[in-house]
Amino acid sequence: MNGIYNLCCASTWRGRRYLVSPLVDMMFAGGAAFVIVPLLFWMFPLDANGASGYMQVYIASVAFAFLAHIVNHPHFMASYYLMYDDFKNKIAMHRLERSHMAWRYLFAGVIVPVVLIGYLIYAFVAQDNDIFAWGVYVLFFTVGWHYCKQAFGVMLVLSALKGVYYGRLTRRILWINAMLVWFKTWLGGNLYVPNVVYQPMNYQGVSFNNLQIHITPMMMDVLNGFLWLYGGLSLLLVVYVAIKQRIRPSLCALLGYSSMYSLLLFSYYHPLWAYMTPFFHSGQYLLFVIAYKRGEHHHHIHHLHMPIEQSRDQMKRFVGVCFIMGLLSFKGIPGTMEWLTDSHALRAVGIMLPFIYAFDIFINVHHYFIDNVLWRKDNPKVGRYLFYKTTTPSS
Numbered sequence: 001m002n003g004i005y006n007l008c009c010a011s012t013w014r015g016r017r018y019l020v021s022p023l024v025d026m027m028f029a030g031g032a033a034f035v036i037v038p039l040l041f042w043m044f045p046l047d048a049n050g051a052s053g054y055m056q057v058y059i060a061s062v063a064f065a066f067l068a069h070i071v072n073h074p075h076f077m078a079s080y081y082l083m084y085d086d087f088k089n090k091i092a093m094h095r096l097e098r099s100h101m102a103w104r105y106l107f108a109g110v111i112v113p114v115v116l117i118g119y120l121i122y123a124f125v126a127q128d129n130d131i132f133a134w135g136v137y138v139l140f141f142t143v144g145w146h147y148c149k150q151a152f153g154v155m156l157v158l159s160a161l162k163g164v165y166y167g168r169l170t171r172r173i174l175w176i177n178a179m180l181v182w183f184k185t186w187l188g189g190n191l192y193v194p195n196v197v198y199q200p201m202n203y204q205g206v207s208f209n210n211l212q213i214h215i216t217p218m219m220m221d222v223l224n225g226f227l228w229l230y231g232g233l234s235l236l237l238v239v240y241v242a243i244k245q246r247i248r249p250s251l252c253a254l255l256g257y258s259s260m261y262s263l264l265l266f267s268y269y270h271p272l273w274a275y276m277t278p279f280f281h282s283g284q285y286l287l288f289v290i291a292y293k294r295g296e297h298h299h300h301i302h303h304l305h306m307p308i309e310q311s312r313d314q315m316k317r318f319v320g321v322c323f324i325m326g327l328l329s330f331k332g333i334p335g336t337m338e339w340l341t342d343s344h345a346l347r348a349v350g351i352m353l354p355f356i357y358a359f360d361i362f363i364n365v366h367h368y369f370i371d372n373v374l375w376r377k378d379n380p381k382v383g384r385y386l387f388y389k390t391t392t393p394s395s
Helices: 002-009 022-043 054-084 099-126 129-161 168-188 217-245 251-264 273-302 308-340 343-348 355-374 380-386
Strands: 201-203 206-208
Touching (some): 022 251, 054 099, 054 273, 054 355, 099 355, 129 206, 129 251, 129 273, 168 217, 168 251, 251 273, 273 380, 308 355
Antiparallel strands (some): 201 206
């Protein structure tokens, strides 16, 4: 029983450190995706044309909507909480341990939201669907980039936790591989295919087409071949580093790095996988949030001598705020605004008031910039809380 408990709950197992525990790290970092994929093919088989039936799409979309409320939406709110908590001190140059971080906080926390709000106001005033559509293009551009960059970061952090370190050149090679996966996914979703009649797609009431980028099939084949070749060489590089350092690589780290393939490329083989992608990405993100908040909890108790109950109340408030604000920000507030303005009736006479779209675009794009600040190695709070090692029994 002790072994099972340590596997599921202990932050140290067999001499190696983990963010939460071996099992939680492994599943949240990327392992869960490889468990669910075969279940998806078994439960929702594809027809001869590689498509899913209407009922399958309906079930998957309902399941995703539920998971979004439980995991995806709160993960956005967690980033806001971590970003704006004690924000005044974060942008105070003389009080920050590294003053250049203050400029990053100022840019991501003030300038970016002002620009996004300005864009959305302009789109609402202009009442031009094409202007609204550009928000969708930016969202898809930044989301794919964010997924791949997070996978790269997860690998480095979980490797360092096990004592596996990569030099600057190795990190650059692995980063380029992540960007190649992102570029291939983004390009694949915006290709022009001859003899295909394109139908406008819909995102929260805004219609848009893909960018229809012209590229020859041969060029696409070359890109695909180079992508897989470069990915294979990157894996060999990881093996080489492990042999050179005489330390086995972290399985959790490799699963985290592989998530850029599982989350983005698996949708080419099963269309319903796209519904599940945000859930797995958010779970990966919350793994780090949980570890960060747990480290903060222990820091408050052991260094600031905060009463345990007070620290626990802060943790409960954090979880509650993330869950409630996620529900309100994505559906509650914008949905109420669309209901009060009767936006569906107004759309029939050519007036667009897509409030749900506006909240979606703002939060998703802003989240990308927030993460570029929060999870940097030169962010002093990350080093302080994320890797916090307790020397006393957990409270």
